[in-house]
Amino acid sequence: MRAVVLRSYGPPSQLGVEDVPAPQLKPGHVKLRVHAVGFGFPDALTVAGKYQVKPEVPFTPGSEVAGVVTEVASDVLHIEPGARVLAMTGQGGLAEECIAPADKLILLPDSMSMAAAAGFLVNYGTTYHALVQRANLQAGETLLVLGAAGGVGLTAIEIGKALGARVLAAASTDEKLALAKQHGADDVFNYTKDTIKAKVMEFTAERGIDVAYDPVGGDFAEQCVRSMAWNGRYLVIGFAAGKIPAIPLNLALLKGCSLVGVFWGTHTRREPEVHAANLKALFKLFEEGKIKPHVTEMDGLDRFTEALEVLNGRKATGKVVIRVARES
Template sequence: MKALRCNAFGPIDTLQVQDIPSPSPAAGEVLVDVHAASINFPDALMVQGLYQVKPPVPFTPGAELAGVVSAVGEGVTQVKVGDRVACSTGTGAFAEQAIAQASRVIPLPEDMDYAAGASFVLVYGTSLHALKTIGKLQPGETLLVLGAAGGVGIAAIEIAKAMGARVIAAASSEEKRALAKQAGADETVDYTQPEWRREVERLTQGEGADVVYDAVGGAYAEPALRATAWRGRYLVVGFAAGDIPKLPLNLALLKERAILGVFWGAAMARDPAQLRTDLQQLADWFKAGLVKPPVTERVGLADAASAIARLASRQAMGKIVVLPRG
């Protein structure tokens, strides 16, 4: 089968499409014929050796996919050969076939195509975990989303609206802010402006946001923390800006703010039952039209490396999907 391979940690443009043997599922695993796999920011970090998880090389990147089950391992009863599924894999998705843990596989909701299914589990799972379990977002509260036009940003906007919150979307261009508005954001701010947090304060009558969803980090983090309300919750989701910020802890003290880390993959490995509950909630919201994965581009395996590089440089919006079968 064909797969995009990382043979050594390094520049993204060294990734190669190669022929490798098809894998076989072990106990508790399923083999999926991959019809679509989406690109996520951790994919770009992982192939460069910059992610907190470093798989042994060579490996096939790609953390989430949708397709059809072609084989099941011993003990797997919740899915069968021929089922349409979506799943989170960690690695391996940018290939014609991939292995997934059966506990991380869900039936593809009716009316959801493979491209949307491949953009569903990781980003929506992360955002729901962040907002519900960690951030405890409540109806009527205000959420500030940084990087609002990216995959997790759009997911956070849609989920927050489904939970009854007000959303302020922060993004760097008019086009990105328009996409955030289309996803349901109530207000937008341009966080490339020097005093952008003042706009957040204006939009919240001087109080600040109750919850901040920060998947960007870098120089944006401190203003976002300063724009957090009394006893607000600042969610550390990722560092798309490239730099891990060093935040002045007096900012937490001054308004009794909570700085909370979000590591969806590790949390779901510890609590698979919560994963199933969250994914069922997301599937129900999809059926109700409350969430819709924002697929903006589709590429083949040959163009996957350049698409990963564009995402890494923050030139992409929404979700880019790889179609390994053409």
């Protein structure tokens, strides 16, 4: 079968599509025919050797996989071949076939396409956990979303609106701001042209924001904290700007605000019951049409380099999804 293989950490040129042996089924697992793979900023960091987890090379990247079960281990009784599923595989996703743990599979509703599924779990799961458990976002509060047209940014707009918040969206181009508006943002501004605090105070009549959702980091983080209302919550989502910010802690004291970390992967392992409830709520929102995954779809394994360039250049809107096969 064909698969993307990383043989040494570094730039995208270190990867290539190769013919490799098909993966072998093992107890407690299923084999999937891969249809689509979600590819996000953590994947780009992993390939570059800059993520918290550094797999031993060589390996095939890609962990968020939508596909069809083709084979099940003899001890797997709750799933059958032909099932349409979403799986977190850890690695091995960017291939024509992959192996996934059976107890981690999520059955897909018929109304959800493979491309939408591949862009669903990590981004929406992260955001729902962030806004509901970590920020306790309430109806009527004001939510600021940075990187608003990116993979997690659009999900924050949609979920924020579904929870009854007023959403301010910040992005770097007019095109991205227009997309944020289409997904429900109440007000938008370009944070490369206007200072965050000035626009926030303009939009909130000098009150400030209750929750800041920041997947960008860098120099924008301190601006967000300076824009907080009393009892505000600043959510640490990620650092797409490439720089981990150092925020003066006196701001948290003066604002009476909280700096709140969000680590979805660890949350799913430590709080599996909460994670399961979150997924149930998210699929309900999808069926109700309140969330609609927006993906930048790329057709074929050979486009992995382009996917990395789009992510590293912060040019993607929504989630980057690599299409491996089409549904018949």
